[in-house]
Amino acid sequence: MPEKATILVIDDEIAMRDSCSQVLTKDGFRTETAEDGDSGLKKIRETKPDLVLVDLKMPGMSGMELLEKIADIDPNIVSVVITGYATIESAVEAMKRNAYDFLPKPFTPDQLRIVTKRGLERRRLALESAQLQLEKEKMKENFITLVSHQLRSPLASIQQYFEVILGGFAGNVDRKQKEMIEQASKYIDDLLRLVDDWLNMSRIEAGKLVEKFEPVDLVHVLSETMELLKPLANDKKVTLEINSHDSRPVVQGNAETLKQVFTNLISNGINYNREGGTVAVSTREEDDYLAVEVSDTGIGISQKNLPFIFDEFFRVKSQKTRAVTGSGLGLPIAKRIIEAHNGSIKLTSKLGKGSTFSILLPNAKGKDKSRWKK
């Protein structure tokens, strides 16, 4: 806040404007006045006041309406209501519209001073905490960037060396050496993927996802994902099926991250499947929700392990899962993304028979889609 705080008095009575601004100017504040709501709002945009004194009863725009508009412009501007018709009801109404204090007319210069001082103190604290919040977020963001760089850089260098050796750029490599380096290179790839997954996780946590919401054609996202995973499915001799009941469900969400969820679930379905098995994806519209199911005919998960399946870094350890590499972050990331979409995800599974992931997402076509836009 600049040394000299600016206070705006909005009142249709000239006597009120004059006396307030006299008292406040004498106390060293910069004072501005306006005689009704419209010119008051104009002054707010021009002078960016720290505190506004608002009369409730004015011709034209009412004080209540004005309070709302002030809060829309900047919720950190402190509004103080001054009124000759002070009632509990009007006080409550005003508070609901972000008014900070209430000063019944007539008031003495000292009462005005006290209320102003308190209001400005409040403003100072609000600005400070907003600033701190911003710095905290920035620090977190920088931390994520730095850590990921520090982790990725050495791994990238190692991988680059392997690439040079395997490419024969550093002399001849015999078959045995080549095999070993290829194996080492795979581990580095896994580590790089882990860093990326962890990074993804942190970013979803940072709650930035909602800002990128738009209407998403779910079937389109699913078909794209399945197209990408076809080579993997062919490789493992697994059939991919989609059943969308001819509807084109639309969700309010972020296509990129939803794609990530389905990539995760479907590739899990492929990797933990048996030869000749299938992964079936289906969508169904319910009242306010879209249901998506991803079912596989794979090895399944035991009841014992089921409760932990969405935990970070949890992986089922068995003979059958040994061949599949992963960070143990895929499902927690999927869960986090779905929950950021106001949806839910659950898993039912039978050991030896297969698993089904059921996802519910809010339907953008639903009656109250405004609820999901926030």
Place this chain on the structure above:
Amino acid sequence: MNKQTKILIIDDDYNYVQSIRAILESKEYTVDAAHDRESAMQKIVEIKPDLILLDIMMDRLDDGFTICYKLKHDSELKKIPILTISAITKKTGFKFSPATDGEYFEADDYVEKPIKASDLLERVEKLLKR
């Protein structure tokens, strides 16, 4: 004929430079390296490379951006193509690639570390042809 083509690698990671150098030298390019912003600027003026491979986070987080900006706003040096190679991915919140941020980040091409030898050589050739 590649011998006459000078490529400057700017990266604070000596090991990374060494491996990239091996790939480029296999095609007989003449390779030079700089490991910080100041010596990089000096070398660029001195040897006038035909292509620059540029890392982003060096001593300072934004050294690569700074070098890129300086070069692309110099009437003489802006002709040198720049290929940025960095371990920071777009996921970190720094979003940058000539495709999405051309206005702010005027590099000619961008790849993530590590890079396949064949991919690197392909990109290098493409940029040199311009």
